[in-house]
Amino acid sequence: MRPDDSNVRRSICPRCGLPSAEGLCPKCLLASTTLLSCPRMVELVICATCGCQLVQGRWQIVEIPLEELIFRAVRGSVGVHVDLMDAQIDVSISQRGSTRYLAKVSVEGRILGLEAKEECEIEVRLRREACDRCSKMAGKYFEAVVQLRGSGRSPTQEEISTAENAAHQLAQSEYRRGDRLAFIQEIKPTRGGVDMVVGSAQLGRQIASLLHETLGGNLRESSKLVGMKDGRDIYRITILVRLPRLRQGDIISIRGRLMEMKGYDRNRAILEDLLDGGRHYIPAEEADVKRVLSVRQSAKRSVIVAADESAVEILDPESFQAVIAPRPKHIHIKPGDEVDVIRIGDGFVLLG
Ligand SMILES: [Zn+2]
Ligand SMILES: [Zn+2]
Incomplete structure (x- = not known):
């Protein structure tokens, strides 16, 4: 006995004539679907001098090689069908002239239960211009x-x-x-x-x-x-x-204490007390009117002959006579050490 065909809904694909559940068969449906949409051409505007790129009317710094820039522009210009599963896109670029490139793009994936692949070619043109910055620099x-x-x-x-x-x-x-x-x-x-x-x-x-x-x-x-x-x-x-008049290394006297100029912090002069190493900040205008007594740059080498808690005996670097100088609290010294000293008035001060 033959089955009664009249009870089963049978449909055939209107394009290829093969059986199909409904309308076009998946193969014919796939053939009429665009998986990859590509522009005919992509243009890149690049500054001939600094290499930055014009993007939507604004020049932008480019920090990647030109090849990569072209690759990204091509990649960004193509559209892939939303239903394509596991889509894998390949872009290969070859140079065709000093400002012309050809990009071959292919996409592979699965759609309608079938393996599918599509390819396209995109022409890439480089337009070299002078960017806003470079033209202003040149001008x-x-x-x-x-x-x-x-x-x-x-x-x-x-x-x-x-x-x-x-x-x-x-x-x-x-x-x-x-x-x-x-x-x-x-x-x-x-x-x-x-x-x-x-x-x-x-x-x-x-x-x-x-x-x-x-x-x-x-x-x-x-x-x-x-x-x-x-x-x-x-x-x-x-x-x-x-x-300011005063510079780093200038030695001045503030309220009877010898201080070395260390620099400035906005409107304050940074000073260091030569006898205890303490930091002091005073208004820059106050420092600026002080007389410069000496400068660190004029220091000479000397040697410690003897030391007690409050004073040291050193050799005068010029006359080699033993002279007494105050002992700075913040410098570690012992007899025999070499130190930098500066002459201030008729005495000496040790520098740290
Ligand atoms: Zn068909
Ligand atoms: Zn430029």
Whole structure:
């Protein structure tokens, strides 16, 4: 007896004619489904000088190799069917010219219970331009000048190096934080100091306040109208950083005690008592008017001949006569030790 076919719902695929549960069979359904959608072309805009990339109208720092950048752009441009399971995407890139690349993309996975694979090719074009930052640097653009000067003296070589290092470091970190104009256009020695010409007013102010914090002194900012852009006034600022008269290593007397200048912390001078090593902070203006009695740089080597609790006998480094000096509480010494001493008035002081 033959089975009665009329009771079983049988359907055939309208495309290939093979049996199918309903409508197109999975094979034909798969054939008409797009698993991988690819643009014909991907364009990358890169700065010819610094290599940064224009993304949605904004220049961004690129910290990966160009190949990787292209790879990511291609990968980001393709769409994969949401129902494709265990999708595995492969991208291979080959260079076809100085600014042209070809990317081959393939995807494999499972869909409708079948293994499926699809491929596409994407043309990649590099457009090299000058970014906002590089074109401004090339055009000698600047918004601020930080002038480093001393009061009644020139900045020392050490202060100048400190200032230059600080400026370079700040320019780097501000650039990384997104200030596109955080660059140093020029550092030029001038009579009595150095001028640092920088791209952004913000960077100029940061450099000036860091110098003020670490080297002391005071700040004065002035601005000048230099033109208009898009209906707005354009100013250029000049910030004068006037370093204090006293420097590190200067020995002064505060309320009868000998102190060595150690540096500045904002508006305070940091001093160290030469006889007990104690730290003192006094207003910078108060220190600034004191007479410099000696400087650490003028210290000479001497030797301890004898020592008791409050005094030491040392050899005068010039005359080699034995002389008495106060014994500093914070320095460990014993007869025979070599020490640095400075002459102050007609006596000597040991330095730690
Ligand atoms: Zn079919
Ligand atoms: Zn650039």
